[in-house]
Amino acid sequence: MRFRKEKPRASGDIPDASLPDIAFLLLIFFLVTTTFEVQRGIAYRLPRKPDEQIEEVVIEETNRLVLTVKQWGLHEYVALVDQAPPGGPLERARAGEDISLADTTFQRKIWILASDRAESLSVTTGRLLENLESAKGVPGGTYRNLSVAIQTENLVPQVRAGIQRQAMGDAAPSRADPIFGEVAFGDTLVLVDARQGEIATVVVESELVVILKFFPDCDYEGMVAALDMLRRNGVSRTGITIQERTGGGDAA
Amino acid sequence: MKLRRRMKVEATIFTGTMADIVFLLLIFFMSTTLFKEDTGLRVQFPQAHPEVMSELGKQFLKVTVWIKQAEPGNDESELVARIGDFDLPARQVPEQLKRLSEKIWREQNKRVDVIVLNVDQRVPMGSMVELFNALRFEELYSIQFNAEEFGANL
Numbered sequence: 001m002r003f004r005k006e007k008p009r010a011s012g013d014i015p016d017a018s019l020p021d022i023a024f025l026l027l028i029f030f031l032v033t034t035t036f037e038v039q040r041g042i043a044y045r046l047p048r049k050p051d052e053q054i055e056e057v058v059i060e061e062t063n064r065l066v067l068t069v070k071q072w073g074l075h076e077y078v079a080l081v082d083q084a085p086p087g088g089p090l091e092r093a094r095a096g097e098d099i100s101l102a103d104t105t106f107q108r109k110i111w112i113l114a115s116d117r118a119e120s121l122s123v124t125t126g127r128l129l130e131n132l133e134s135a136k137g138v139p140g141g142t143y144r145n146l147s148v149a150i151q152t153e154n155l156v157p158q159v160r161a162g163i164q165r166q167a168m169g170d171a172a173p174s175r176a177d178p179i180f181g182e183v184a185f186g187d188t189l190v191l192v193d194a195r196q197g198e199i200a201t202v203v204v205e206s207e208l209v210v211i212l213k214f215f216p217d218c219d220y221e222g223m224v225a226a227l228d229m230l231r232r233n234g235v236s237r238t239g240i241t242i243q244e245r246t247g248g249g250d251a252a
Numbered sequence: 253m254k255l256r257r258r259m260k261v262e263a264t265i266f267t268g269t270m271a272d273i274v275f276l277l278l279i280f281f282m283s284t285t286l287f288k289e290d291t292g293l294r295v296q297f298p299q300a301h302p303e304v305m306s307e308l309g310k311q312f313l314k315v316t317v318w319i320k321q322a323e324p325g326n327d328e329s330e331l332v333a334r335i336g337d338f339d340l341p342a343r344q345v346p347e348q349l350k351r352l353s354e355k356i357w358r359e360q361n362k363r364v365d366v367i368v369l370n371v372d373q374r375v376p377m378g379s380m381v382e383l384f385n386a387l388r389f390e391e392l393y394s395i396q397f398n399a400e401e402f403g404a405n406l
Binding site: 016018020023027038039040041042043045046047048049065103163214215216217218219220221222223224225227228231239240241242 | 260381
């Protein structure tokens, strides 16, 4: 018996074997590339509320810079130096001698003031020890000092470059620390745990305190602009208050 | 001649319908996913340089507050705020935040780590400093001033 060969017939179907591949590819592409918007901003810690038990903090004149900030047109803000540390690059200004917050010479002078007043490394490492104790959830004073803590908890000390090193590179003036080695102003001291990663961090701050006195009608944008400018120039301790028309202020 | 056919058990799983299932799931999630949008108050953020800005870690418990003027740009107009889905006058914000943080502590045994302030750039500082002081008196100290990266459109 002879079989007749079947004639090849054109199929009317679209090949869909690769469809799952395409679908998976698309799915994975969007899974990987989708980013959700993250809100970012300037972190700020308000001072504790006045209490009879808490002593008032007095800021020494040599570490105190008082600026009056007012609005000077749309998106433009000016500062007047009300009080400045004696012998520093900034001096008390007379009425009308307002400087724009965006002025680079003014910013440079604030930078010099801040870096000249970098806190001593023992203060920084003391704060780091407190951070470590609170991260570990143990009461303050558990470890005698930082090197004991590092040994008992088996931590690795690291230094992350801060604003001064980023601006000046290796030329940045640094101080020697027995645990961390060479540390410059603005650097972040990090304690790394083998399992938990970065467990405690602290930044070498400046002891300069800048009090910002805002005119009541100054826009909120001016405050963010002023805080932004100060942080970029190494100032981490700021006070925010209102310049009352009659004089005096309400500190926050 | 007799052909003997041996019966074999197939070891493969039939995957012909997998594509349909994946598409179905994809379309189901595409059509049902809701992204949370804060539609309550439209504010214009102030700007800051990225190097000074921090973002909050996921482990932080945060409460977001939106504040703007009822008529943006008019310093005489009242300040309005929104916490979650509730609109309220801005002067009530510290008290409500305190209640909220106590409630979270009571019900979930968690502390609010940070108050995120989304404030319109035109809000006058006079009212904001009053708000900061009131927050201090309610023992809410840790805040974040949200801002856009410098150079973003105003």
